[in-house]
Amino acid sequence: MKPAPFAYLRPSILEEALAALAGTQGAKVLAGGQSLVPLLSMRLAAPSMLVDINALPDLDHVTSDDDGVRVGALARHADVLASSGAAAAQPLLAMALSHVAHPTIRNRGTTVGSVVHADAAAEMPMVLRLLEGSVDVASVRGRRTVPAAELFAGPLETTLAHDEIAVEAFFPALGPGAGVAFQEIARRHGDYALVGAAAHVETDGDAVTRARVGYVSASDVPVVVDVTDAVTDPAGDPAAAALAELEPAGDIHASAAYRAHLVTVLTPRVLADATDHARRRAGERSSA
Amino acid sequence: MTSPAPEELHDVRLRVNGSVHEVRVPARRLLSDALRHDCGLTGTHVGCEHGVCGACTILVDGRPVRSCLMLAVSAVDAEITTVEGLTEPDGSLSPVQQAFSDCHGLQCGFCTPGFLTTITAGLRENPDPSEDEAREMIAGNLCRCTGYQNIVRSVLRAAEIGAEGPASRSTDVDGGGEDR
Numbered sequence: 001m002k003p004a005p006f007a008y009l010r011p012s013i014l015e016e017a018l019a020a021l022a023g024t025q026g027a028k029v030l031a032g033g034q035s036l037v038p039l040l041s042m043r044l045a046a047p048s049m050l051v052d053i054n055a056l057p058d059l060d061h062v063t064s065d066d067d068g069v070r071v072g073a074l075a076r077h078a079d080v081l082a083s084s085g086a087a088a089a090q091p092l093l094a095m096a097l098s099h100v101a102h103p104t105i106r107n108r109g110t111t112v113g114s115v116v117h118a119d120a121a122a123e124m125p126m127v128l129r130l131l132e133g134s135v136d137v138a139s140v141r142g143r144r145t146v147p148a149a150e151l152f153a154g155p156l157e158t159t160l161a162h163d164e165i166a167v168e169a170f171f172p173a174l175g176p177g178a179g180v181a182f183q184e185i186a187r188r189h190g191d192y193a194l195v196g197a198a199a200h201v202e203t204d205g206d207a208v209t210r211a212r213v214g215y216v217s218a219s220d221v222p223v224v225v226d227v228t229d230a231v232t233d234p235a236g237d238p239a240a241a242a243l244a245e246l247e248p249a250g251d252i253h254a255s256a257a258y259r260a261h262l263v264t265v266l267t268p269r270v271l272a273d274a275t276d277h278a279r280r281r282a283g284e285r286s287s288a
Numbered sequence: 289m290t291s292p293a294p295e296e297l298h299d300v301r302l303r304v305n306g307s308v309h310e311v312r313v314p315a316r317r318l319l320s321d322a323l324r325h326d327c328g329l330t331g332t333h334v335g336c337e338h339g340v341c342g343a344c345t346i347l348v349d350g351r352p353v354r355s356c357l358m359l360a361v362s363a364v365d366a367e368i369t370t371v372e373g374l375t376e377p378d379g380s381l382s383p384v385q386q387a388f389s390d391c392h393g394l395q396c397g398f399c400t401p402g403f404l405t406t407i408t409a410g411l412r413e414n415p416d417p418s419e420d421e422a423r424e425m426i427a428g429n430l431c432r433c434t435g436y437q438n439i440v441r442s443v444l445r446a447a448e449i450g451a452e453g454p455a456s457r458s459t460d461v462d463g464g465g466e467d468r
């Protein structure tokens with residue numbers, strides 16, 4: 001259980017990191033290492049070089065305003081979870097982050113690293129998709145913004161080029177009249193979820209105008225399903241609508257049938273919670 | 289694989305428990321191994337080597353972190369505390385160590401260094417945890433012996449000792465800490 005040899009660079013300016021990634025075949029970014037180092041130790045990954053971004057300046061921010069929350073590439077899960085500004089602008093962040101691993105892992109693992117690691121069993125890639133956020137990436141060719149809908153290409157795979165560094169993730173703020181909820185089933189708190197679900201519901205008065213649910217570990221990529229029709233139709237079945245677009249798989253932790261069952265249980269729960277949340281927020285606004 | 293050039297070594301200055309250790313390591317040296325083999329601090333234990341068991345937990349700038357998931361070369365700017373650094377300056381047991389002794393919070397002791405570091409940091413953040421919070425504090429660490437009940441008791445006892453202050457601690461304990 002030891003990594004294979006690799007070259008190592010710990011640049012203190014972004015341009016140097018980008019040049020090293022562009023100029024070295026098989027080079028990889030090292031952020032918090034909470035996913036990459038186990039892969040190295042198990043020799044499931046053998047990069048030729050690691051470009052450690054932990055000494056780069058000005059990347060550890062968590063800034064919030066009316067538009068949303070901007071999370072720098074070196075902000076740890078724990079920093080985002082502790083940010084009261086982030087919790088106020090987009091409550092789903094803290095709801096989901098408290099389920100990401102254990103506090104010890106959250107002290108080191110970065111939220112941006114988790115997003116670009118693109119694990120379908122991870123909470124934050126799904127959250128970015130559900131919230132219709134984006135990631136800012138840099139390379140020797142310049143900067144670009146990748147919307148979440150265009151980020152995830154396959155299991156553990158994004159559309160980022162091998163020499164691009166994700167410098168910031170943007171999670172939009174929760175709009176007026178909208179509500180969110182998150183629930184997951186895991187064997188122990190802090191373990192990867194057997195299945196997790198987050199809902200984002202928009203309301204106008206008593207009416208639901210849009211309802212979407214994102215799923216963790218219910219397909220091999222982060223999936224978000226629009227269930228507005230099933231929610232607004234009195235005879236509709238949002239969980240069945242969701243299952244039609246999911247492909248739960250079986251493994252040593254749970255069978256495919258059990259995962260499908262959890263989708264059926266969690267979908268109505270998170271939709272009800274998010275709808276309540278939206279109405280409470282609307283109530284607070286009108287009484288304020 | 290191209291021609292296997294001799295592996296490059298990096299000179300790394302590690303600051304551990306207030307002392308400086310100059311080590312020469314390949315980039316792939318895990319911090320857990322650097323502490324144990326290069327610094328001779330074998331109090332940090334290595335169980336799973338992929339982040340799951342918590343035996344290797346150390347404090348990096350005061351926060352608990354898995355040392356098996358950090359490279360020694362990335363620890364250059366960090367202030368590291370291992371289990372050896374938890375004892376009081378006079379060599380007596382810290383409140384958490386004393387509580388483990390009082391409550392039989394260990395059996396084989398393999399997992400103990402990771403629990404001690406995790407709980408030390410946890411109590412700094414929450415000095416008066418409820419039983420549920422004590423369980424939550426240790427949820428990321430595995431123990432194959434105790435069944436956890438006495439570890440939960442140790443967390444609560446350590447909080448008590450911390451609140452009472454140093455005077456109330458039993459005085460006749462064998463500190464067992466390293467002279468520093």
Ligand SMILES: Cc1cc2nc3c(=O)[nH]c(=O)nc-3n(C[C@H](O)[C@H](O)[C@H](O)COP(=O)(O)OP(=O)(O)OC[C@H]3O[C@@H](n4cnc5c(N)ncnc54)[C@H](O)[C@@H]3O)c2cc1C
Pocket residue numbers: 028029030031032033034035036037038073099100101102105108109110111112113114116117121122123124164165166167190191192193338339340
């Ligand atoms: C015991 C344990 C339990 C865990 N449980 C959970 C869980 O329940 N839920 C969950 O979501 N996660 C869990 N994780 C994973 C954790 O959230 C990781 O922190 C996260 O997935 C990766 O972030 P990182 O900063 O550690 O990235 P790293 O491990 O450093 O990198 C991961 C990958 O992303 C790339 N990368 C990282 N940052 C960038 C960047 N800025 N630009 C370009 N590429 C980048 C790397 O090259 C690498 O391929 C767990 C981890 C452990 C060890």
Ligand code: FES
Pocket residue numbers: 333334335336337338339340341342343344345354355356357
């Ligand atoms: S040895 Fe590091 S967590 Fe198990």
Ligand code: FES
Pocket residue numbers: 393394395396397398399400430431432433434
């Ligand atoms: S005391 Fe033996 S593993 Fe915990």
